[in-house]
Amino acid sequence: MLSIVVLISGTGSNLKALLEACDNPLYPAKVLAVGADRAAEGLEHAELFDKTTFVVQPESFDSKDEWAKVLASNIDIHQPDLIVLAGFMRVLPKSFVDRYYPRIINLHPSLLPKFPGAHAVRDALAAGADETGSTIHIVDAGVDTGPIIAQQSMAIAPGIGEHELHEQIKKIEKQQLVKTIESIANGEIKLEEIAA
Ligand code: GAR
Numbered sequence: 235m236l237s238i239v240v241l242i243s244g245t246g247s248n249l250k251a252l253l254e255a256c257d258n259p260l261y262p263a264k265v266l267a268v269g270a271d272r273a274a275e276g277l278e279h280a281e282l283f284d285k286t287t288f289v290v291q292p293e294s295f296d297s298k299d300e301w302a303k304v305l306a307s308n309i310d311i312h313q314p315d316l317i318v319l320a321g322f323m324r325v326l327p328k329s330f331v332d333r334y335y336p337r338i339i340n341l342h343p344s345l346l347p348k349f350p351g352a353h354a355v356r357d358a359l360a361a362g363a364d365e366t367g368s369t370i371h372i373v374d375a376g377v378d379t380g381p382i383i384a385q386q387s388m389a390i391a392p393g394i395g396e397h398e399l400h401e402q403i404k405k406i407e408k409q410q411l412v413k414t415i416e417s418i419a420n421g422e423i424k425l426e427e428i429a430a
Contacts, residue, residue, distance in 0.1 A: 236263040236419035239314040241305075241322040246276015248320040248341055251408035252415065253283045261412075262419035266312040269305065271324050286312075292324065302330035316418065319373065320411065323352055328375040336429035338373040339418075340380070341411055343403045345369060345387055350378035355400045358390065365389050366399070368407040370414050372429055381428045384414045 240249050249268060255261050268280035269288045280287045288308045295301040309317060319340040331338065344354035346369040351357070358366045367387035374380035386406050390399060417423040 236316060236415065237312070237314045238263055238265050238316045238318055238415070239309045239312055240265055240268045240280075240318045240320050242268060242270050242274050242276045242320055243272060243323040244274055244276055244321045246274065246279050246321065247404055248407055248411055249276050250279040252318070252320070252411055253279055253285070255412040255416075257283070261416065263316075263415050266314055267309075269308055271322065276321070298327045299329050302327050306330055306333055316415070318411075318415070325377055326373065331373055331375050335374065336372045336381070336425040339370055339383065339414075339425075340373045340378070341407055342369045342371065342378050343400060343407065345385055346371060346378055346382060355403065356396050359394075359396055359399065363390060366403065368403055368410055370410060372425060383423060383425075383428055384410055386410055 240252065242249050253265055256264050265285055267286040267288065268277060269290065270277055272291055273289060277287045290301065290305045290308060292298065292301040315337065317334055317338040319338065342354060344358055345367040349357040365387050367385060369382055370384045371382045372380040388402065388406060414423065418425065
C-alpha cells in the first residue's frame with residue numbers, strides 16, 4: 235500500500251478524487267494526511283474523509299527554508315512513501331526538494347514544458363494555443379521543470395473562457411492522478427527510473 239501526504243492550496247477537487255479512489259479497498263494507495271500553505275477550502279474534503287490536516291503558512295516564517303523545514307516536519311510525522319502536490323501553489327525550496335526527491339509529484343494544467351507557472355490555463359489562452367492538457371511530473375528545484383511522468387492533451391474550443399477550460403482540464407487531471415498513483419503503487423511506474 236503506497237502511503238501519501240497531499241499538499242493543496244485551493245479547492246482540492248483533485249484531492250477529493252484521490253480520496254474517493256482510496257476509499258475503494260482494491261485501490262493500492264492511501265492518504266495519510268493533507269497539508270496546506272493557507273486555510274484552503276479543500277481541507278474540508280480531508281476532514282470529511284477523517285484525514286489529519288495541517289496548515290503551515292510561509293508568512294509566519296523569516297525565510298522560505300525555515301517554512302519548508304516546518305512543512306517537512308509535519309510531513310515526516312506520517313512517513314509517507316509519496317508527497318503529492320495537488321494544486322499546491324508555492325515553489326518549494328531546494329532544501330525541501332532534495333530531502334524527498336524523486337518522491338514528490340506535481341499536477342500541472344498544461345502540456346509542460348509549455349506554460350509553466352501559476353497561470354498555465356490563462357497563458358495558453360493568451361498565446362492562442364489550440365490544444366493544452368495536463369501533466370504529472372516529478373518535482374525538482376525548478377518551476378514545473380522536473381521529469382515528466384504522464385501527459386494528456388485536449389483541444390481548446392474556440393472562444394472558451396479560462397474558468398471553463400480549467401474545469402475541462404481538471405476532469406482529465408483527476409483521472410490521470412488516480413491512474414498515475416495506482417501505477418506508482420503497483421510498480422508499473424518507477425519514479426527512480428524516470429528521475430535517473
Ligand atoms: C489544478 O488544475 C492543478 O493542476 C493546478 O491547480 C489546480 C488545483 O485544482 N496546479 C497548478 O497550477 C500548479 N502550478 P483543485 O484545487 O481543484 O484540485
